[in-house]
Amino acid sequence: MKLIEVNNLVFSYDKKINVVDGVSFSVESGKYISIIGHNGSGKSTIAKLLIGLLEANKDSIKAFDMELNAKNLRAIRQRVGIVFQNPDNQFVGSTVRDDIAFGLENRQIPHDQMDDIINKFAAKVNMLDFLDKEPENLSGGQKQRVAIAGILAMNPDVIIFDEATSMLDPKGKREVRESIELMRKENPNLSIISITHDLEEAFSSDEVIVLQKGKIVADDNPENILEKPGIFVESGVDLPFKNKFLNLLSQAGIEIKNDESLERIVEELCR
Amino acid sequence: MSINFKNVFYTYSEKTPFRHEALKDVSLTINDGSFTCIVGHTGCGKSTLIQQLNGLLIPTLGSVDVNGYHIEKKSKSLKKLHDLRKEVGVVFQFSEYQLFEETIEEDVAFGPINFGVKKEEAIKIAHECLETVGIPESYYKKSPFEISGGEKRRVAIAGILALQPKILVLDEPTAGLDPRGTKYILDLFKELNKQGTTIVFVTHDINIVYEYATDVIVMNEGKVVMQTVPEKLFAEDVEQYSLETPLIQKTVNLLLAKGMKLDVSKIHSLEDLVKEIARVRK
Ligand SMILES: Nc1ncnc2c1ncn2[C@@H]1O[C@H](COP(=O)(O)OP(=O)(O)OP(=O)(O)O)[C@@H](O)[C@H]1O
Ligand SMILES: Nc1ncnc2c1ncn2[C@@H]1O[C@H](COP(=O)(O)OP(=O)(O)OP(=O)(O)O)[C@@H](O)[C@H]1O
Ligand SMILES: [Mg+2]
Ligand SMILES: [Mg+2]
Numbered sequence: 001m002k003l004i005e006v007n008n009l010v011f012s013y014d015k016k017i018n019v020v021d022g023v024s025f026s027v028e029s030g031k032y033i034s035i036i037g038h039n040g041s042g043k044s045t046i047a048k049l050l051i052g053l054l055e056a057n058k059d060s061i062k063a064f065d066m067e068l069n070a071k072n073l074r075a076i077r078q079r080v081g082i083v084f085q086n087p088d089n090q091f092v093g094s095t096v097r098d099d100i101a102f103g104l105e106n107r108q109i110p111h112d113q114m115d116d117i118i119n120k121f122a123a124k125v126n127m128l129d130f131l132d133k134e135p136e137n138l139s140g141g142q143k144q145r146v147a148i149a150g151i152l153a154m155n156p157d158v159i160i161f162d163e164a165t166s167m168l169d170p171k172g173k174r175e176v177r178e179s180i181e182l183m184r185k186e187n188p189n190l191s192i193i194s195i196t197h198d199l200e201e202a203f204s205s206d207e208v209i210v211l212q213k214g215k216i217v218a219d220d221n222p223e224n225i226l227e228k229p230g231i232f233v234e235s236g237v238d239l240p241f242k243n244k245f246l247n248l249l250s251q252a253g254i255e256i257k258n259d260e261s262l263e264r265i266v267e268e269l270c271r
Numbered sequence: 272m273s274i275n276f277k278n279v280f281y282t283y284s285e286k287t288p289f290r291h292e293a294l295k296d297v298s299l300t301i302n303d304g305s306f307t308c309i310v311g312h313t314g315c316g317k318s319t320l321i322q323q324l325n326g327l328l329i330p331t332l333g334s335v336d337v338n339g340y341h342i343e344k345k346s347k348s349l350k351k352l353h354d355l356r357k358e359v360g361v362v363f364q365f366s367e368y369q370l371f372e373e374t375i376e377e378d379v380a381f382g383p384i385n386f387g388v389k390k391e392e393a394i395k396i397a398h399e400c401l402e403t404v405g406i407p408e409s410y411y412k413k414s415p416f417e418i419s420g421g422e423k424r425r426v427a428i429a430g431i432l433a434l435q436p437k438i439l440v441l442d443e444p445t446a447g448l449d450p451r452g453t454k455y456i457l458d459l460f461k462e463l464n465k466q467g468t469t470i471v472f473v474t475h476d477i478n479i480v481y482e483y484a485t486d487v488i489v490m491n492e493g494k495v496v497m498q499t500v501p502e503k504l505f506a507e508d509v510e511q512y513s514l515e516t517p518l519i520q521k522t523v524n525l526l527l528a529k530g531m532k533l534d535v536s537k538i539h540s541l542e543d544l545v546k547e548i549a550r551v552r553k
Contacts, residue, residue: 238454245544
């Protein structure tokens with residue numbers, strides 16, 4: 001089932017250059033999609049178009065079988081959550097607790113359930129001790145944790161992460177990944193769109209979309225994308241570690257047959 | 272000259288219920304000409320620490336010496352902080368807040384102008400620095416608020432480079448940069464470092480520490496738990512400091528465990544590793 005369908009999406013900030021230039025893709029329910037691409041390729045703009053923060057061209061975006069337009073915007077936003085690139089753009093509450101509560105209120109969650117939900121999601125991102133702090137007085141990684149907790153708590157059907165974990169420590173990244181996996185188990189229809197520069201993350205998702213100057217230059221599963229090295233040269237992205245390693249080995253005349261994992265590669269090298 | 276922290280404590284919101292001691296008795300030395308990485312878990316005090324380097328935050332207790340400037344509460348030399356800021360350039364974690372001028376080129380030129388460079392000359396410097404960080408000419412007259420996240424980061428870096436600081440302090444400067452931009456900017460810092468600029472670099476990316484750092488400071492809950500060189504750090508189990516093992520180191524460890532006789536001292540990059548593997552297999 002397609003939760004979101006994007007069809008020939010075009011956008012220009014200045015009415016001259018299209019920074020999103022004829023983009024089409026769809027988000028199947030339950031899929032984890034990564035969008036990668038050079039700085040300024042249009043990733044955040046697409047994210048803002050998807051939630052109606054910027055106005056898309058007519059009939060270009062459909063979500064949950066509704067056209068994205070002024071009439072349906074509210075209903076769609078109830079089901080699509082976004083974590084912005086800069087967490088400060090996210091905060092509305094004066095404390096971490098208020099901030100998470102705000103999203104829940106928007107979804108008309110009964111007040112007597114709120115505390116439990118807030119505690120549950122603050123715990124998931126390790127921020128229980130910070131509930132009474134002002135978001136602006138947190139460290140960079142703590143801000144990102146709070147922004148993520150706020151969105152997870154709303155239990156949306158689609159979550160868009162716009163570089164939402166870029167400042168987390170490795171443990172924090174792992175915890176967020178685990179929380180998302182858990183939510184996907186509970187709700188197999190939950191779809192994730194992750195805009196990221198983290199290649200290890202991107203290439204472990206179900207589908208990778210490569211964006212270049214506002215156009216999609218590849219949209220496929222990771223294995224297939226990795227077979228088209230030309231894409232990487234042009235689009236400012238890079239290969240994940242394992243593939244870089246394999247390429248260098250191959251240049252040195254060492255061909256590896258079983259390249260499933262780093263461990264396998266090492267085994268073969270030591271044989 | 273170097274940088275010296277002597278028993279530095281820093282407390283946020285003192286005398287309020289939200290009082291938070293973010294630095295606890297930090298003493299350390301950062302050597303001139305080093306590429307020093309600062310690592311540690313979320314909230315351990317990295318950003319608080321580096322903000323002491325140009326007097327943006329003043330130690331609650333203790334003192335910081337930077338290039339001959341003495342920073343301590345009540346010390347007279349605090350007046351001279353304006354001069355210090357020419358020598359110590361800081362790119363903040365959320366560097367988009369560093370941008371404020373109408374156009375990108377004016378934003379980058381602001382620093383030099385502020386320190387007495389004529390406008391025309393400053394704009395010339397700005398253009399050079401923008402080119403260095405990969406911002407195309409068509410952007411120079413754009414507003415710094417109407418560009419992408421990674422582009423803002425690049426402009427903020429250009430703004431600090433334009434000051435030609437002796438000490439370059441960078442708080443997660445590559446977060447938000449695309450992979451190619453990251454590699455390019457890192458190599459740029461490395462080059463500046465070779466030419467004598469001291470680099471202080473906060474990061475969660477342990478692979479950067481592996482490939483670029485000459486020194487590393489590990490923090491935990493407001494304290495410095497280790498100041499060492501990368502080789503020594505990675506010879507230990509780094510997970511005890513909530514750090515990860517760099518991917519190259521991980522590969523080396525796997526190969527060593529399987530009995531491959533690598534000369535570890537030769538390996539500083541993936542290219543080196545592959546060369547070593549090829550040599551051993553011959
Ligand atoms: N508010 C704005 N006004 C005008 N142009 C903008 C605005 N925001 C972004 N742009 C331009 O639109 C293009 C796409 O920007 P976008 O933020 O979507 O890129 P991105 O892929 O998210 O990049 P990054 O990886 O740096 O976050 C860029 O060329 C950028 O300069
Ligand atoms: N303005 C402030 N007021 C009160 N507490 C603060 C303030 N800024 C930071 N803190 C607290 O001080 C501690 C250290 O914060 P700091 O920003 O130095 O961490 P950090 O190591 O840079 O973390 P990160 O990796 O997440 O950026 C954190 O627990 C944070 O909540
Ligand atoms: Mg973006
Ligand atoms: Mg920080």
